[in-house]
Structure formats: structure tokens, C-alpha cells
Amino acid sequence: MNYQSPLARARGLGAAGVGSHEWWRQRVTAIALVPLSFWFALSVARLPGLDYAEVRAWIAMPWNSILLLSFIIIVAYHTLLGLQVVIEDYVHTDWVKMLALLSMKLVFAFLALAALYATLRIIFMD
DSSP states (O other): OOOSOHHHHHHTOOTTSOTTHHHHHHHHHHHHHHHHHHHHHHHHHHOSSOOHHHHHHHHHSHHHHHHHHHHHHHHHHHHHHHHHHHHHHHOOSHHHHHHHHHHHHHHHHHHHHHHHHHHHHHHHHO
16 A cells, blocks of 8 residues: 555655655766766867966866866765765664765865865966
8 A cells, every 4th residue: 555645656755755856966967977077088188288387277267167167066066976875875884874974075075175276276366
């Protein structure tokens, strides 16, 4: 016997009532990363010498800086979502799961902020 209302079944809400929004977020970020990854790989491959001055000048260009900041944010968020699912699915001890989730979120927040800071510093300090 199904105790869900027809509206809940249509929305895809599970037993906890939270639905599948994390799944959709992961898919949307994955789709956004496809063109951004191609752009990043092709742009870096086209830099002739990859010396410090060339990379700084490349990052300081308006479209490159916007796309690079978007790439950093989306990669960090997509990775965070993926690792969160892995930890929630495969770590069964509650305190270890909470510690792992907290540690992972803090590390990724720090790495994303460091990457954003470095990029913004190059953009605005030139």
C-alpha cells in the first residue's frame, strides 16, 4: 500500500520528503562543466609558452576571467556534491560521517576561496 499522495508521487518525493534536488544539481553542474572544461583545455593549450606573465595576462582578460571564475565555482560545487553522496552512501558510522562531511566541506570551501582570491587578485591587481 502506498501512503504517498498523488501530488507527492508526481513530484518524486521520497520517504524523507526531500525529493531529488541534489541529483538535479549534480546533473546541472555536470552539464555546465562540459563547455567550460572544453574552453579551459583549449585556452590553456593555445597559450604558447605558459610563462607567468602570459598566464597573468590571459586571466586578466575580461571573458577569460569570467569563465575562469565560473569554472572554479562550478567545479568546487560539483565535486562537493559528488563526495557528499559518496560519504553519505558508504560511511555508516554517524559520527564518522558527520566528521567526514564537515571536514570535506571546510576543505573545499577553503580551496574554492583560495582559487577565487588568487584569480581576483590577478584580475584587479594588474
